[in-house]
Every structure is written in structure tokens, then in C-alpha cells.
Amino acid sequence: xxxxxxxxxxxxxxxxxxxxxxxxxxxxxxxxxxxxxxxxxxxxxxxxxxxxxxxxxxxxxxxxxxxxxxxxxxxxxxxxxxxxxxxxxxxxxxxxxxxxxxxxxxxxxxxxxxxxxxxxxxxxxxxxxxxxxxxxxxxxxxxxxxxxxxxxxxxxxxxxxxxxxxxxxxxxxxxxxxxxxxxxxxxxxxxxxxxxxxxxxxxxxxxx
Numbered sequence: 001x002x003x004x005x006x007x008x009x010x011x012x013x014x015x016x017x018x019x020x021x022x023x024x025x026x027x028x029x030x031x032x033x034x035x036x037x038x039x040x041x042x043x044x045x046x047x048x049x050x051x052x053x054x055x056x057x058x059x060x061x062x063x064x065x066x067x068x069x070x071x072x073x074x075x076x077x078x079x080x081x082x083x084x085x086x087x088x089x090x091x092x093x094x095x096x097x098x099x100x101x102x103x104x105x106x107x108x109x110x111x112x113x114x115x116x117x118x119x120x121x122x123x124x125x126x127x128x129x130x131x132x133x134x135x136x137x138x139x140x141x142x143x144x145x146x147x148x149x150x151x152x153x154x155x156x157x158x159x160x161x162x163x164x165x166x167x168x169x170x171x172x173x174x175x176x177x178x179x180x181x182x183x184x185x186x187x188x189x190x191x192x193x194x195x196x197x198x199x200x201x202x203x204x205x206x207x208x
Contacts, residue, residue, distance in 0.1 A: 002046075003059035006035070007097060007147030008177075010062070010187040017182045018059075022095075023152035025057050026125055032056045032078070033124040035096030038065050040073050041122070048076045059096065061147065063187075066100045081128035083135075087115035090205070091135040091142040095121040095154050098145040104198035105145075105205065112206070127157050133165055141171040141208050145201065150176040171208050175201060 006018040025033045032054055036042040042060055049056040074082045084099065085106055094102035099120045106116035117135050121127065136142050142162075144155040155174025162170055177194055191197045195204060 001055075001057045003057060005062040006059035007061045008182065008187050008190050010190075011184070012062075014181060014184045018061075019148050019177045019182055021057075021059055022124055022146065022148040022154065025059075026152055026157070030055060031125060033059070034122060035059045035124065036122075037096065037099035037120050038070055040070075044073065044076050052078075061097045066097070068100045068103050070099075076122070079123050079126040079128050081122055081131050082120040083131070084118040084120050085116060087117035088139060089114045089116060089141065090208070091117045091119060091132075091139045092145065093119045093121055093132060093135075093142065093154065093158055094145040095124060096147060098147050098196075101196070101198060101201070102145050105201045108198060108202040109205065121154060124154055124157065127161075129161055129165075132158065132161060133167070136162065136167055136170060140169060143172070143205055143208075144174045144176075145196070146174075146176045147196075148176050149179050150174045151179045173205070173208065175204075 003021055006021055009016045025031060034045050036045050045058050072084060092102040092106060102118045106118050109116050117139060119135060144158050146154040153176055155176060162172060182190060
């Protein structure tokens with residue numbers, strides 16, 4: 001299943017906002033849920049889904065790619081996340097179009113001397129517990145960024161991992177949309193309103 005116009009769709013109107021799909025797909029048993037960071041990864045996911053011979057959801061946003069061009073495209077394996085950057089001060093875990101936002105935030109924080117690890121989750125379900133736990137244990141500080149409501153999405157998955165594995169002394173925060181219907185507006189306006197633009201995210205993460 002290809003879920004088009006996922007996340008904020010801008011001027012299509014309030015009823016078109018696609019900020020609930022990660023949450024409701026995540027509770028369906030035996031379903032593989034993926035979201036690509038760019039066009040190349042979308043192509044890879046489509047080919048991978050056909051070969052997998054299992055029920056698969058691929059969700060992607062309206063519009064084109066952003067300004068950041070990714071050189072890294074790790075071959076897809078079930079539940080394997082992709083390490084975009086290595087760091088020791090903070091882990092940023094993002095999915096789909098928000099991987100680019102995570103890189104933008106990391107660039108701002110690196111100018112302040114922070115070494116930021118950026119992880120492209122790729123799979124919401126099944127999620128890559130092994131690499132995510134390894135990163136969290138290393139940095140002790142982790143944030144998640146998604147263009148979905150924070151309830152039952154990527155952030156909730158990471159929160160569950162932290163609790164399930166009994167990870168101690170972890171600073172954690174999840175960023176996404178609140179549990180409400182998002183009003184009409186351009187993508188930039190809405191992201192700014194909810195603090196999901198790069199500058200707002202970096203300022204808030206600094207407080208950790």
C-alpha cells in the first residue's frame with residue numbers, strides 16, 4: 001500500500017492533513033511500515049516491498065525533495081535503520097521527510113560544538129531496536145522527529161524501547177504534531193507553529 005500525501009500537505013486544506021497514518025498502521029499485526037527520506041530510497045522501498053511478499057505500507061509526502069542531497073543509501077534489510085551521522089552527544093532519530101530536518105538540526109547544533117548522531121529509522125515497524133539502543137546508550141540523550149502525531153508514532157516506539165530495556169538516566173523528547181486536527185496553512189507556516197522547523201527544534205533541543 002502506497003500512502004501518498006503523508007504528513008502536512010499545506011494548502012490542500014484541513015481535511016487533507018496526513019498526520020495519523022503512522023499511528024494507526026503501527027498497531028496492525030504483521031504489517032511492515034516504511035517511510036523514505038528521498039526519491040532514491042522510495043524507489044528502493046518499492047522494489048524491496050515487491051520482493052518481500054508480505055503486507056507493506058510505504059508512506060511519503062506531497063511535493064519534491066528538499067535542499068539536502070543524501071550520499072548515503074544503505075541497502076534495505078528488514079528493520080534495519082540507517083546511520084546518517086555518527087556522534088556522541090545526542091541521538092536524533094527521524095523517519096521519512098523528517099530525516100532531512102534531523103540533518104538540518106544537527107548542522108545547527110554542530111556549530112555549537114555538539115557531536116550529533118542522526119538515524120534514519122526507515123522502518124517504523126518492525127523497528128531497529130539493536131542499533132537504536134546502541135545509540136541511546138552511547139549518547140544518553142535522544143529525540144525523535146516525525147511528521148505524524150506524537151501519540152503512537154515513532155516517538156512512542158522509541159519511548160517503549162527505553163522502558164522495555166530499562167535504559168537508565170536517559171534524556172528523551174519526541175517531536176511531532178499534537179493529538180488534534182491540524183488547521184489549514186502552508187507547510188512552512190504549520191511547521192513553524194508547532195515548533196518543527198529546524199531553528200525551533202534546535203533551540204528546544206539545546207535545553208536538554
